[in-house]
Amino acid sequence: MWRLLGWALLGTCLGWLVGVPGLGLAGGFAVCLVFHLRQLRAAYLWLTLRPQGEPPTASGLWGELFDRLYRYQKSQQITQSRLRTTLARIQESSEAMRDSIVMLDRHGDLEWWNSAASNMLGLQTAHDRGQHITNLLRDPQFISYFNGRDYSEPLTLTSPIDERRILQYQITLYGDDERLVMARDITRLHQLEQMRRDFVANVSHELRTPLTVLSGYLETYSEMAEQLPPRLGRSIGQMQAQTQRMQNLVNDLLLLSRLEIDQGGKDHEPLDVTALLNSVAADARALSGHQHALTIEGDYAAQLVGSEQEVRSAVSNLVFNAVRYTPAGSAITLRWKAFGQGACIEVSDDGEGIDPVHIPRLTERFYRVDKGRSTATGGTGLGLAIVKHVLLRHDAQLQISSHPGEGALFRCVFPATRIHLPAALPRNASSV
Structure with missing residues (x-):
């Protein structure tokens, strides 16, 4: 200035x-x-x-x-x-990783990837940069997973360039709606898991014949109990109980193996859930010796699309557990009712309840809240694992709510796609 x-x-x-x-x-x-x-x-x-x-x-x-x-x-x-x-x-650390990493922009186009992604997914720097990810990974399951935007669980598929390799995809959202796709080679883990399944299935199958023979001889000896010494008669009774327990365990293991291996869906058809609950309740009353009060609530007339054998197995496990792990005189209630956009089957009791700390692990194989009580009741520790796998095959979820002294509630929630409304049933039908 x-x-x-x-x-x-x-x-x-x-x-x-x-x-x-x-x-x-x-x-x-x-x-x-x-x-x-x-x-x-x-x-x-x-x-x-x-x-x-x-x-x-x-x-x-x-x-x-x-x-x-x-x-x-x-x-x-x-x-x-x-x-x-x-x-x-x-970039150097990403290049050193064995897992493939792919960076996508907000439109889903390829921006950058490491060398592991080239080996696993067949991406080529010169030709594939800027391409949409679904133009290169064309598996319908991956496309549905990518477009669904629900990445809470990983997706397992075969490699697009080598069918012998099994990859586990995990997508993460970041930045301005950009995505990071990670793929891990789990071929070895998949092979080990398959070996485990085959081993369990084969051993369980091989055990059935000797157990059947043993059970037959024990039944014969039990019929001759009056001719045997008292101590031997009591031993035969204990052997029969343990043999029956072993047979139950083998049957549950075989069922779990079939649920894991079989893709299912071939026998799915509309089921009359109310009639199924009445049938299961009758079996539960026989198991209980009429020492529990079993009731069925709700008049939801919609049908459930699924496998009758598998759904019956799941519901039976829930109801039989309620009978085994609640004291005589407890009330057990079965319900079939509408639930939001779908429907659910509920099994509740007013027994001792479960500490919430155990709930996340209840569906694990052989997990027991009280090992001594489970052994005494003859449980195998596989019932809730079977329920979990059955519900997964029916696109459903298992919800558990319980506190000590307040009973327990097990809810099998099915999506609307699994609900079949008969022609005579109004669309706004609801449960009571």
């Missing part, structure tokens, strides 16, 4: 001496404008032609501006260098 005023005053004085003060003032402004234009040109040449070099030499306002720009430029260069180093280290 002082420079501008100085040139204006000098031009005015010179113009006054020659009799044209206005022209002198204009000349002073012109000189000042030329000076600023020269400084602006110097700044332009510095920033465009040699941005990494030293700033132009200047004084006053322009000198301070050049100094500030130079310091800001240096700080940005340091920041960019750190970011580039960090990005390079991330």
Whole structure:
């Protein structure tokens, strides 16, 4: 500002001496404008032609501006260098990973992937960059998983370039609706799991014949109990009970193996759930010896689409558990009712209840809340595992609610796609 005023005053004085003060003032402004234009040109040449070099030499306002720009430029260069180093280290570490990593933009197009992704998924840098992920991974299950946007659980599929390899996909959302796709080779784990299933199925199958023979001889000896010494008679009774328990365990293991291996769906048809619950309740009363009060509530007339054998097995396990693990005189209730957009089968009791700390593990094989009581009641520890697998095959969920002293509630929740409404049933039918 002082420079501008100085040139204006000098031009005015010179113009006054020659009799044209206005022209002198204009000349002073012109000189000042030329000076600023020269400084602006110097700044332009510095920033465009040699941005990494030293700033132009200047004084006053322009000198301070050049100094500030130079310091800001240096700080940005340091920041960019750190970011580039960090990005390079991330890429190097990603390249060193055995799991494949694929970065997608908000549209689902490929942005970057590591070498493991090239080996597992067959991605090629030159041709595939910018392609949509579903153009390269065309398995219908992956496309449904990708578009469903529910990535809480991983997806297991065969490799698109090698059917002998089993991959587990996990997608994570981040940033501006961008996605990170990770694929892990679980071929070895899959083979070990298959070996375990085959071993359990084969051993269980081989045990059935000797157990049947043993059970037959014990039954014969029990019929001759009056001719045997009292101590031997009691031993035969105990052997029969343990043999029956072993047969139950073998049957449950075979059922679990079939549920894990068989894809199911072939025998699914509309089921009369109310009639099924009445049948299961009759079996439970026989098991209980009529020492429990079993009731069926609700008049929801819709049918459930599924396998009658599997659904009966699941419901029977829930009801029989309620009979075994509640004291005589307890009330057990079975319900079939509407639940939000679907329907559910509920089995509740007013027994001792379960500590919530055990609930997350109840569906694990052979997990027991009270080992001594489970052994005494003849349970195998596989009932809720069977229920879990049956519900998974029916697109359903098992919900458990219980507290000590407040009984327990087991709810099998089925989606609307599994509910069949007869033609005579109004669409707004609901449970009581």
